[in-house]
Amino acid sequence: MTSRKLAESLAGLLARRTRSKPSTAFRVHQPTSASSFSSTRSAPARGTEFLQLHDPDLTESQRTVREAIGKVCAKFDDTYWLQADEEHRFPSEFHRALAQDGWLGICMPAAYGGSELGIAEAAVMVQTIAESGAAYAGASAVHMNIFGLEPVRKFGTEEQKRRMLVPLIAGRERACFGVTEPNTGLDTLRLQSRAVRDGDHYVLSGQKIWISTAQVAEKILILARTTPLEEVKKPSQGLSLFYTDLDRTQVHVTEIPKMGRAAVDSNTLFFDGWRVPKEDLIGDENNGFKMIMHGMNAERILIAAEALGIGFAALRRAVLYAGERKVFGRPIGQNQAVQHPLADSWMQLEAARLVIYQAARMYDAGHETGEYANAAKYLAAEAAFQACERAVMIHGGMGYAKEYHVERYFREIMIPRIAPVSREMIRNYIGERVLGLPRSY
Numbered sequence: 145m146t147s148r149k150l151a152e153s154l155a156g157l158l159a160r161r162t163r164s165k166p167s168t169a170f171r172v173h174q175p176t177s178a179s180s181f182s183s184t185r186s187a188p189a190r191g192t193e194f195l196q197l198h199d200p201d202l203t204e205s206q207r208t209v210r211e212a213i214g215k216v217c218a219k220f221d222d223t224y225w226l227q228a229d230e231e232h233r234f235p236s237e238f239h240r241a242l243a244q245d246g247w248l249g250i251c252m253p254a255a256y257g258g259s260e261l262g263i264a265e266a267a268v269m270v271q272t273i274a275e276s277g278a279a280y281a282g283a284s285a286v287h288m289n290i291f292g293l294e295p296v297r298k299f300g301t302e303e304q305k306r307r308m309l310v311p312l313i314a315g316r317e318r319a320c321f322g323v324t325e326p327n328t329g330l331d332t333l334r335l336q337s338r339a340v341r342d343g344d345h346y347v348l349s350g351q352k353i354w355i356s357t358a359q360v361a362e363k364i365l366i367l368a369r370t371t372p373l374e375e376v377k378k379p380s381q382g383l384s385l386f387y388t389d390l391d392r393t394q395v396h397v398t399e400i401p402k403m404g405r406a407a408v409d410s411n412t413l414f415f416d417g418w419r420v421p422k423e424d425l426i427g428d429e430n431n432g433f434k435m436i437m438h439g440m441n442a443e444r445i446l447i448a449a450e451a452l453g454i455g456f457a458a459l460r461r462a463v464l465y466a467g468e469r470k471v472f473g474r475p476i477g478q479n480q481a482v483q484h485p486l487a488d489s490w491m492q493l494e495a496a497r498l499v500i501y502q503a504a505r506m507y508d509a510g511h512e513t514g515e516y517a518n519a520a521k522y523l524a525a526e527a528a529f530q531a532c533e534r535a536v537m538i539h540g541g542m543g544y545a546k547e548y549h550v551e552r553y554f555r556e557i558m559i560p561r562i563a564p565v566s567r568e569m570i571r572n573y574i575g576e577r578v579l580g581l582p583r584s585y
């Protein structure tokens with residue numbers, strides 16, 4: 145769908161929405177067909193039946209995005225995501241469905257097939273995906289599309305934008321993001337991958353780790369050092385950014401077996417003498433770190449919104465189960481020891497939600513958002529982690545069973561606590577930049 149069609153569809157949805165009654169939170173959905181995971185203690189939740197649309201602080205366009213994305217997600221139920229997880233299968237059908245409806249370029253310019261909406265709308269999109277039960281498997285399948293190519297949008301040439309953005313937005317190409325390295329971790333400025341100019345090419349040698357979707361991606365946005373650390377005034381100088389083919393004849397890609405989000409792969413990359421055309425250098429040589437930084441606050445906001453969605457999904461399942469499951473002759477949710485942690489989680493998630501959307505509003509208005517974007521990521525990941533842990537515990541033994549899905553959420557919610565930046569580094573940032581305390585690292 146072109147951006148014009150998406151705009152028309154948004155307008156149509158807006159018109160229809162005014163005629164329909166908004167959903168209420170936690171409304172119990174009665175399934176129309178039997179679940180393939182039958183159990184006498186079944187929780188008949190299909191995630192999207194519970195989307196909250198009543199939040200008074202959503203703008204019309206955010207509300208429209210939430211409703212439209214909710215409809216796409218409704219075609220991919222919990223069984224789909226459970227199977228994708230178990231079979232380690234990339235959710236290509238889901239990726240295609242979002243591409244067909246024009247959602248992959250939500251923040252990208254209309255000239256390249258995007259919709260030119262803001263991070264505030266993109267955050268709603270990824271929150272809704274995660275909240276539908278798709279969790280990180282769904283969100284990570286499209287995450288890179290939404291803001292990953294911001295450096296290309298901002299610093300690429302017209303030729304590069306056409307060549308790189310158009311197929312990504314149309315869903316014809318998938319991209320991954322290669323920054324983290326095994327020997328340097330969070331100390332990004334000391335990364336060791338080298339890119340050396342040789343005629344019309346750069347020759348890349350080095351390794352990357354944890355690169356999501358590298359098994360399925362045709363393209364990679366990769367950061368490598370073009371000027372040795374000893375020869376630059378500041379370590380942030382001398383790094384360059386490339387968007388290029390992930391050529392498997394030149395790059396050895398190996399999947400990392402991991403705890404959760406099995407549908408979306410994570411990988412180590414090893415390359416020695418990988419020839420990358422000079423036309424794939426983004427912006428000026430040696431200026432890559434600044435370009436990567438440009439999209440970082442937006443990425444933190446999106447990761448936060450994804451975590452929030454999982455937190456709400458876990459809370460919803462926990463609430464349903466607490467209302468249905470009877471032990472000692474009454475619903476377990478009648479016990480305050482069960483009810484209070486859930487009430488507490490709702491408050492924590494709502495507080496995180498307000499910070500996320502404050503950060504998004506500020507970002508879209510052009511303000512510096514480092515504090516709020518980092519705080520949002522931290523608060524949402526922690527609130528969602530607690531919600532997921534509580535959801536598992538409230539399900540008792542069934543919390544450990546796959547058919548109730550909360551164990552999947554619990555495994556996946558570890559991701560935003562670790563990546564793209566850890567809790568400790570966010571505290572370091574707030575301590576130094578907001579509180580003015582000495583740099584600790």
Ligand SMILES: Cc1cc2nc3c(=O)[nH]c(=O)nc-3n(C[C@H](O)[C@H](O)[C@H](O)COP(=O)(O)OP(=O)(O)OC[C@H]3O[C@@H](n4cnc5c(N)ncnc54)[C@H](O)[C@@H]3O)c2cc1C
Pocket residue numbers: 320321322323324325328329330331353354355356357410559562563564565566567568569572584585
């Ligand atoms: C599922 C998953 C997907 C990912 N996808 C991608 C991707 O697509 N592309 C990509 O480039 N990367 C990706 N990453 C990598 C991720 O961004 C890194 O794992 C993350 O930045 C942490 O780096 P590290 O693992 O090297 O930890 P390290 O840097 O080794 O740190 C280990 C621990 O030490 C702590 N620590 C280190 N230094 C300090 C300090 N000075 N003060 C306090 N604490 C400190 C950290 O907070 C952390 O808890 C992914 C990671 C995961 C788990």
